[in-house]
Amino acid sequence: xxxxxxxxxxxxxxxxxxxxxxxxxxxxxxxxxxxxxxxxxxxxxxxxxxxxxxxxxxxxxxxxxxxxxxxxxxxxxxxxxxxxxxxxxxxxxxxxxxxxxxxxxxxxxxxxxxxxxxxxxxxxxxxxxxxxxxxxxxxxxxxxxxxxxxxxxxxxxxxxxxxxxxxxxxxxxxxxxxxxxxxxxxxxxxxxxxxxxxxxxxxxxxxxxxxxxxxxxxxxxxxxxxxxxxxxxxxxxxxxxxxxxx
Ligand code: IPE
Ligand code: IPE
Ligand code: MG
Numbered sequence: 001x002x003x004x005x006x007x008x009x010x011x012x013x014x015x016x017x018x019x020x021x022x023x024x025x026x027x028x029x030x031x032x033x034x035x036x037x038x039x040x041x042x043x044x045x046x047x048x049x050x051x052x053x054x055x056x057x058x059x060x061x062x063x064x065x066x067x068x069x070x071x072x073x074x075x076x077x078x079x080x081x082x083x084x085x086x087x088x089x090x091x092x093x094x095x096x097x098x099x100x101x102x103x104x105x106x107x108x109x110x111x112x113x114x115x116x117x118x119x120x121x122x123x124x125x126x127x128x129x130x131x132x133x134x135x136x137x138x139x140x141x142x143x144x145x146x147x148x149x150x151x152x153x154x155x156x157x158x159x160x161x162x163x164x165x166x167x168x169x170x171x172x173x174x175x176x177x178x179x180x181x182x183x184x185x186x187x188x189x190x191x192x193x194x195x196x197x198x199x200x201x202x203x204x205x206x207x208x209x210x211x212x213x214x215x216x217x218x219x220x221x222x223x224x225x226x227x228x229x230x231x232x233x234x235x236x237x238x239x240x241x242x243x244x245x246x
Contacts, residue, residue, distance in 0.1 A: 006051075006227075007050055007051035007052065007223065007226075007227075008051075008052065008179075008180035008181040008203075008223065008226050009051070009052065009053050009054065009177060009180055010052070010053065010054040010055075010056065010176065010177050010178065010179045010180050010181075011047070011052050011054070011055055011056070011179060011180065011181045011182075011183065011223075012055075012056040012057075012058075012130075012179035012181070012182050012183070012194065012195055012198070012199070012202065013043070013055070013056065013057050013058065013182075013183045013184070013185070014058045014182075014183070014184040014185070014186075014191075014192060014194055015036055015039070015040060015057060015058060015059070015185060015186075015211040015214075016184060016185055016186030016187075016188060016192075016210075016211055017032075017185050017186025017187065017209070017210030017211045017212070017213075018032035018033045018035065018036040018210070018211055018212060019032050020032070020186070020210055021035060021036075021210040021211065021212045021213065022035075024210075029071055029074075030071070030074040030078070032210075032212060033074065033075060033078055034078065035212035036211045036212050037078065037082055038212070039211055039212050039213075039214050039215075040057060040059075040211075041086070042215075042216060043055070043214070043216070043219055044057075044090075044095070044127070044129060045093075046216050046219065047127055048094075048126045048127045050219075050220070050223055052127065053127060053128065054127070054128045054130060054176055054177070054179075055127060055128070055129055055130065056100075056130035056131075056132065056176075056179060056195070057129070057130070057131055057132065058132045058135065058192075058194050059079065059131050059132060059133050060075055060079070060101075060132070060133045060134060060135070061132075061134075061135060061136055061192060061193060061194075062101070062102065062134060062135060062136030062138075062139050062193065063136065063192070063193060065105060065134070076106065076107065076110065079110070079133065080107075080109075080110050080113060083110075083113050083114070083117055084113065087116075087117050087120065087121070090117075090121060090124070090129070091120055091121050091124065093124075093126060093127075094124045094125055094126035094127070095121060095124045095126060095127045095128075095129050096121045096122060096123070096124035096125070096127070096128045096129065097117050097118055097121045097124075097129050097131065098118060098128060098129070098130045098131070099114050099117075099118065099130075099131050099132075099133055100130055100131070100132050100133075100135050100140070100172040100173060101132050101133045101134035101135030101136075101139070101172065102134045102135070102136075102139055102143075103133070103134055104134075105134055106133070106134060114133075128176070130173070130176065132194070132195075135172075135194075136193045137191070137193045137194055137195055137196030137197065138193060138196065140171055140172050140173070140195075140196070140197065141171075141196060141197060143170075143172070144167060144170035144171045144172075144197075145167075145170075147170040148162065148166060148167055148170045151166075151170070168197075171197060171198075173195065173197075173198055176198075178198045178199070178200065178201065178202060179195065179198055179199060179202045180202060180203065180226070180231075181202060181203050181205060181222065181223070181226045182194075182195075182199055182202040182203065182204050182205065183205045183206075183207065183219075183222050184204075184205075184206050184207070185207045185208075185209050185210065185211045185214045186207075186208075186209075186210055186211055187206075187207075187208045187210075188206075189206050201231070201233055203226055203229045203231065205222045205225055205226065207222065
């Protein structure tokens with residue numbers, strides 16, 4: 001008997017495969033990113049109905065800055081346009097937006113738009129939409145370590161007070177529960193510097209489908225697969241079977 005067949009509360013997705021999707025159609029990579037945006041919109045729309053409370057989407061990694069300038073510019077432009085177009089609908093639908101990542105490389109106008117989107121959507125209670133832009137797991141660990149060191153120095157704390165919860169509170173994801181389910185589309189079986197701290201015990205699901213082709217049905221298949229997993233967190237199967245809550 002599989003344990004705790006509940007819906008995942010937090011789903012984190014690496015939306016990969018836009019470029020290959022475009023290339024297979026003889027289109028520029030940017031067209032793949034545009035289509036990828038449509039796929040993301042649909043998953044965001046469907047997520048609350050599946051009991052998901054937090055949806056984290058990897059939109060642009062710290063390593064993606066190394067792509068050709070034209071693609072980086074196109075991605076930034078698309079991101080800005082999408083934010084402007086979607087924000088009202090997201091707010092109306094009770095979606096709270098939270099950006100994680102190093103924003104310093106983005107144009108000031110976009111940074112302002114991100115701050116505004118976070119402020120205006122703060123009351124949203126149906127879904128927390130975490131968008132990782134300029135994000136890298138190692139960046140997050142480093143900035144958290146710096147922040148904690150500073151806090152400890154200012155409060156004159158000793159290193160014994162450096163524990164997991166003090167560290168967690170300094171991460172960009174602070175206050176969010178860890179992802180229950182991690183999905184990566186596009187065929188690669190890797191984490192690519194996504195939520196390194198947070199994915200410690202997430203269930204991993206890989207799909208060969210390229211992100212623009214990832215449908216709600218395929219999303220549901222990932223959720224169904226998750227329901228069949230037994231999450232043990234280090235315990236024995238017997239311990240899990242007799243306690244729904246571990
Ligand atoms: C994911 O698709 C989107 C971003 C990284 C911004 P890719 O652009 O990585 O598409 P592939 O992997 O080259 O097909
Ligand atoms: C991961 O995809 C980042 C995003 C989807 C935003 P990449 O396409 O950049 O990952 P690698 O380079 O194949 O590992
Ligand atoms: Mg890729």
